Amino acid sequence: MFHLSNSKHLLGSLAALAFLGAEVMAAPQVTRLTPPSELFTSGNAAPVIARFLPDQRFDLQATIVPDAPDKSITKAVFYMNGVEIKLPVSVKTCATGCLPKIEKNAAIVSLRALSNTKPGLHVFTVEATQSDGQSIKASGNFEIVPWQLGGQKVKNIIIMLGDGMGAAQRTAARIVAQGYAQGKANSPLAMDTFPVSGQIKTASLNSLVTDSAPGMSAYVLGNKNNNNEEGVFPDDTIDPFDNPRIEYLSEYLSRTQGKALGLVTTADVFDATPAANAVHTSNRGAGTGIVDQYLDDRKLTGLSVLMGGGRKWFLPSTVPGSARSHGNDYAFSITESHTADIVKRWGASPGQLDKDRDLIADFQLAGFKYASDLTSLSSVDLKTTDKLLGLFAYSNMNVALDKIDGRRNIAKGIKGRVVDDFGFPDQPMLEEMTHKALGVLQKNKKGFVLMVEGASIDKQAHNMDTERWILDMIEFDRAIKVAQDFAEKDGQTLVIVTADHECSGVALIGGSTVTDARLQELVKEGGVSNLRDKVVGVYEKAGFPKYKIASDGYPSTTDIDYRLLVGYGANSDRHEDWRTNPLPMQDAQQPFAKATPLSAYPADPVVRDAEGKFMITGQVPGNSGVHTATDIPISAMGPGAWSFTGVMDNTDVFFHLAQAAVKGVVKPNFMTSSKK
Numbered sequence: 212m213f214h215l216s217n218s219k220h221l222l223g224s225l226a227a228l229a230f231l232g233a234e235v236m237a238a239p240q241v242t243r244l245t246p247p248s249e250l251f252t253s254g255n256a257a258p259v260i261a262r263f264l265p266d267q268r269f270d271l272q273a274t275i276v277p278d279a280p281d282k283s284i285t286k287a288v289f290y291m292n293g294v295e296i297k298l299p300v301s302v303k304t305c306a307t308g309c310l311p312k313i314e315k316n317a318a319i320v321s322l323r324a325l326s327n328t329k330p331g332l333h334v335f336t337v338e339a340t341q342s343d344g345q346s347i348k349a350s351g352n353f354e355i356v357p358w359q360l361g362g363q364k365v366k367n368i369i370i371m372l373g374d375g376m377g378a379a380q381r382t383a384a385r386i387v388a389q390g391y392a393q394g395k396a397n398s399p400l401a402m403d404t405f406p407v408s409g410q411i412k413t414a415s416l417n418s419l420v421t422d423s424a425p426g427m428s429a430y431v432l433g434n435k436n437n438n439n440e441e442g443v444f445p446d447d448t449i450d451p452f453d454n455p456r457i458e459y460l461s462e463y464l465s466r467t468q469g470k471a472l473g474l475v476t477t478a479d480v481f482d483a484t485p486a487a488n489a490v491h492t493s494n495r496g497a498g499t500g501i502v503d504q505y506l507d508d509r510k511l512t513g514l515s516v517l518m519g520g521g522r523k524w525f526l527p528s529t530v531p532g533s534a535r536s537h538g539n540d541y542a543f544s545i546t547e548s549h550t551a552d553i554v555k556r557w558g559a560s561p562g563q564l565d566k567d568r569d570l571i572a573d574f575q576l577a578g579f580k581y582a583s584d585l586t587s588l589s590s591v592d593l594k595t596t597d598k599l600l601g602l603f604a605y606s607n608m609n610v611a612l613d614k615i616d617g618r619r620n621i622a623k624g625i626k627g628r629v630v631d632d633f634g635f636p637d638q639p640m641l642e643e644m645t646h647k648a649l650g651v652l653q654k655n656k657k658g659f660v661l662m663v664e665g666a667s668i669d670k671q672a673h674n675m676d677t678e679r680w681i682l683d684m685i686e687f688d689r690a691i692k693v694a695q696d697f698a699e700k701d702g703q704t705l706v707i708v709t710a711d712h713e714c715s716g717v718a719l720i721g722g723s724t725v726t727d728a729r730l731q732e733l734v735k736e737g738g739v740s741n742l743r744d745k746v747v748g749v750y751e752k753a754g755f756p757k758y759k760i761a762s763d764g765y766p767s768t769t770d771i772d773y774r775l776l777v778g779y780g781a782n783s784d785r786h787e788d789w790r791t792n793p794l795p796m797q798d799a800q801q802p803f804a805k806a807t808p809l810s811a812y813p814a815d816p817v818v819r820d821a822e823g824k825f826m827i828t829g830q831v832p833g834n835s836g837v838h839t840a841t842d843i844p845i846s847a848m849g850p851g852a853w854s855f856t857g858v859m860d861n862t863d864v865f866f867h868l869a870q871a872a873v874k875g876v877v878k879p880n881f882m883t884s885s886k887k
Contacts, residue, residue, distance in 0.1 A: 237278035239341045241349035242317075245272040245444045245455045246434070247416065248351035250334070260416075261353035262433055262862065264869050265330065267463055268557070269434075270455035271296075271322040273337040273349065274447045276314050283342045284318035290336040291327070298322050299556075301548035303448070313447045321455065321549060324556035330357035356433075356866050361875025363850050366658035366703035368460075368868055369694045370430065371402075373687050374423055374484055375669025375680075375714030377843050383719055384684035386775055387766060391755045401692040402708045405846035410858045412842055413712045416445070419840040423483035423669070424495045426711025426861070431460040431488050431662075433865035439495050441487035451494035452504075452541040453550050456557060460865060461489055461660050464872060465513030469657040473516035473648045477641055477683070478666030479606045479800060480505070480521040484711060488662050489514060491559075492541075498524045498534060499566065500541035506574055507560035515655065516648045517574075518582075518601035519666075520608040523802050525570040532605050532802045537564040574600045584637040593650040601647075603638045606800040610667045610679045611686035613795065614638050615765045629795065632808045641665060641690040649697050658703075658872075663690055671795075672714040673835045675816050677777045678769040678791045689764060698849045705871055707855060707864070709845040715836030716780025721753025723789060726772040734788045737824035746789060747776055782836045785816035788823035853879040 244251040246261035246269060263269055275284050283304070289296045303309075305317040320337065327333060336350040373380070381402065389398040396403075415425035416435035425436035434457050437445045443454035461472040474485040481498040489512040490504045502524040505514055526533035541562040543550035554561050575581055582588035582601040591599060609617070609630050617630035630636045645663050652659040665687030671680035691708055698704035723730065723746050733741040748754060756775045758766040769791045776789060796819065797804050797812045804810070813819040815834035817826075831837050845864070847855040851871035855864070856879075870877065 238345055239278050239282070239284065239339060239347045240276045241273050241337060241339070241347055242276055243272075243274040243447060244337060244349050244351045245270065245446065246351065246353050247444060248353065251349060251351040256352060259332065259352060259354045260435065262356050262866070263327070263353060263457075264433065264463065264866070265328045265355055265358065266326045266467070267433070268324045268326045268456075268458040270444070270457075271325055271335060271337070272319065272444070272446060272455045273339070274313065274317060274319050275337075275339040275347065276317045277341050278345070280314075280316060283316050284320075284339050285342050286340040287318070287320035288338050289322050290338065292334055293336070296322060296325065298325065299548070299552060301552045303547070303549035305447070308449055310447050310449060317447075319447060319549065321552065323456070323552040327355050330355045358874045359870060359877045361870060361877050364873070364875045365705045365850050365871040367652075367701065367705070368660045368872060369698065369704060369706040370660070370662045371687070371691050371694055371706065371708040372427060372484055372662060373665045373668050373684070373708070373710045374478075375672050375712060375838070376665070376684070376687070376710035377713030377717060377839075377841055379717040379719055380668060380672070380680065380684055380713075381844065383681050383717070383775065383777065384688055386719070386756060387681050387758050387769075388685045388688070388760065390757055400688045401695055402688055402846055404695070405706070405708060405848040405852070407847045407852040407855050409845045409856045410842045411709060411845050411864070412858065412860050414840065420838050421712050422495075422838060423711045424487050427484045427487035429861035430709070430864045430868075432457045433862050433869075435862065437493070440493045441483060441495060442491035443493055445493065450550075451492050451497050452500055452562075453543070453553065454491070454493045456491045456553070459489060459512065460868060461512045461514075463869070464660060465511065468872070469655075470513055470872075471515040471652055471655040471657075471659040472513045473652045473659060473661040474514070474518070475516065475641070475644050475648050475661070476519035476664040476666050477608045477610070477686075478519055478664065478670070479524075480517055480519040480602070481524050482521075482607070482666065484664045484666065485517075485519065485662065494539075497539040497541070499536055499539045500562065502570060503540065503562060503565075503568070504560070506570065506577060507562060509577070511558060515597065515659070516599045516651050516661070518599065518603075518644050518648060520602065520604035520606050522602040523605045525574075525602060527569050528566040534802060535566040535568065537566050540564050540566065571600070571602070584635070585639040585643065586637055588639050588643065588647055591647060593654075596651055597654050599647065599651045601639075601644065604633065604635045605802050607667065607670065607798060608638055609633055609635065610671060610795065611640065611682040611765065612679045612769070612791075614640060615682070615763060618763070633801070641686045642693050645690040645693045649693070653701075663694065665690065669714045672717060673837075674796045675715060675779050675782055675785050675836050676792055676795065679795060682765060682769070685765060695848065703850065705847070705849040705851045705868070707845060707847045707868075709864070710843040712838045713841040713843050714838050715782060716839050716841070718778045718780055720776045720778045721748045721750070722756045723772075723774045723776055724748040724752055724754075727770050727774070727790075730789060734790065734823045737822065739825055742788060742823050742825040779836055781831055781839050782827065783816065783829035783831055783834050785827050785829065786820040786823060787825050787827050788820040792819060851876040
């Protein structure tokens with residue numbers, strides 16, 4: 212009988228026995244142990260990968276493979292620090308429902324919704340028995356991060372998340388929105404005025420370069436997720452909703468303090484960033500199940516406000532524009548212990564395959580006031596509303612540049628702009644959504660967690676559509692000002708401004724050396740010698756671009772003389788003419804993207820601006836800029852802000868937020884964390 216920690220140790224021991232001439236018996240193997248740890252993966256006790264709050268819930272899981280096709284796993288037990296955990300262990304056999312690489316007689320064993328209140332390092336062990344009596348053990352570790360002695364408790368937490376927003380994106384917004392005079396910014400952005408700043412490391416569990424799902428969830432889980440996954444650790448099943456769970460900040464604070472949750476985004480509400488605050492799935496694209504989980508599990512998360520795009524997921528499948536499908540929905544079997552324990556132990560809804568569900572009506576039945584446009588949002592009576600759903604587009608909302616253009620032209624009686632093509636001419640700006648969300652959430656006397664996302668900073672940086680992401684940066688900063696004003700008046704609110712990752716390697720090259728009229732002439736002449744050599748100003752030739760800001764807070768035009776020029780270090784091939792693109796690129800998430808008039812929009816960055824004949828060769832394949840591994844800034848204000856200095860891992864943010872809310876603010880330099 213072998214008691215080995217992992218397959219690496221198993222192979223080494225077998226080799227030693229063979230060398231000694233002993234009869235070698237095969238043995239079952241533990242191929243995956245969750246939570247992830249270096250103790251299991253490499254045999255090293257450090258660094259500690261998984262960390263949790265005292266009493267934060269999480270799942271234990273192991274994949275165990277018998278040593279022969281005719282063997283099976285008959286029993287599994289989990290131990291904590293050598294003591295058996297007296298909680299139910301479910302067993303899923305992999306005859307069906309597992310990844311193709313997993314043997315059909317393998318077993319996935321799970322212990323759901325465990326928690327531990329004792330601070331410090333803990334070793335957990337799985338012991339599995341095979342049908343012939345052989346057994347195998349494997350161990351991993353995790354840490355319960357201790358509370359610090361605190362002072363004032365934070366009542367409310369606001370996370371302002373600029374998706375894809377690196378330092379260059381922040382600087383570009385300041386240049387355009389505020390301007391410079393002889394080397395000094397005329398005024399700061401709202402985010403510039405936050406008293407504390409730091410730097411965030413953004414890697415996910417399985418990559419240096421994160422996507423938005425683990426990039427966001429790290430802040431509200433305290434743990435790393437794989438790319439494309441949110442609120443879960445990876446597993447070996449096909450079902451995207453049955454992975455081992457980790458309790459979100461919203462769930463933890465709703466369970467222990469009764470706090471409410473608000474999610475506001477300019478993206479589709481099913482998108483990775485909002486969902487990575489409340490939804491547990493290994494597939495960030497499983498839209499029907501994601502939006503259903505928002506409502507079905509609202510008692511776990513405290514969800515009270517949900518606003519953004521994404522109406523297509525809420526409409527019955529028979530309605531034109533609906534994207535609801537059984538293929539991306541969830542339904543837990545209550546007879547199979549592997550999923551039944553999610554319902555029993557976590558208190559989660561079992562869900563059902565219901566592509567014809569009218570989810571808007573179900574939200575309304577649950578007490579949510581529904582707003583479909585700015586007009587109806589503005590009319591929401593805060594005196595009588597404590598739950599709010601706002602869906603302002605079929606999928607992602609239009610970006611700030613196009614919304615502002617629409618408003619200006621509607622005021623002049625002009626139609627046919629981008630917002631009209633999309634069919635949603637009356638969309639709110641992010642600051643308007645943020646203001647209304649705060650009005651609803653503050654009615655909860657026990658406090659709230661609010662996440663506000665400027666989503667298309669990332670989406671337009673992917674498209675390398677410079678002016679569109681810059682104006683979305685300005686829109687995001689205006690929403691930050693709303694949150695800042697609320698926090699300053701309230702005195703019990705902690706606000707952080709950060710990003711999930713940087714997008715496209717944005718670089719501010721400098722300023723154009725020509726007027727816009729001359730630039731248009733050079734576009735007609737075309738080529739590198741005209742659009743690069745005669746336009747791009749570097750060093751002292753970069754100058755100080757001067758944008759005129761209209762009364763609505765946005766540039767009167769972005770096609771100015773001597774404009775700001777932006778390059779990309781993680782770009783795909785593209786044509787560039789430096790001028791504002793009249794139309795955004797096609798958005799494949801829109802249900803009518805292939806129909807007129809949206810089908811006439813440019814399909815990729817190569818077909819856009821081609822008349823200038825200035826092709827910039829990309830560093831990455833495909834037709835989109837990509838995320839980078841670059842550290843990103845974080846800024847903070849309010850009680851507890853001083854915890855967010857220095858260089859920290861994205862998971863550290865979670866523990867600082869929870870500390871401020873549960874035990875109170877600690878003095879500067881007194882917050883400790885485990886070795887990274």
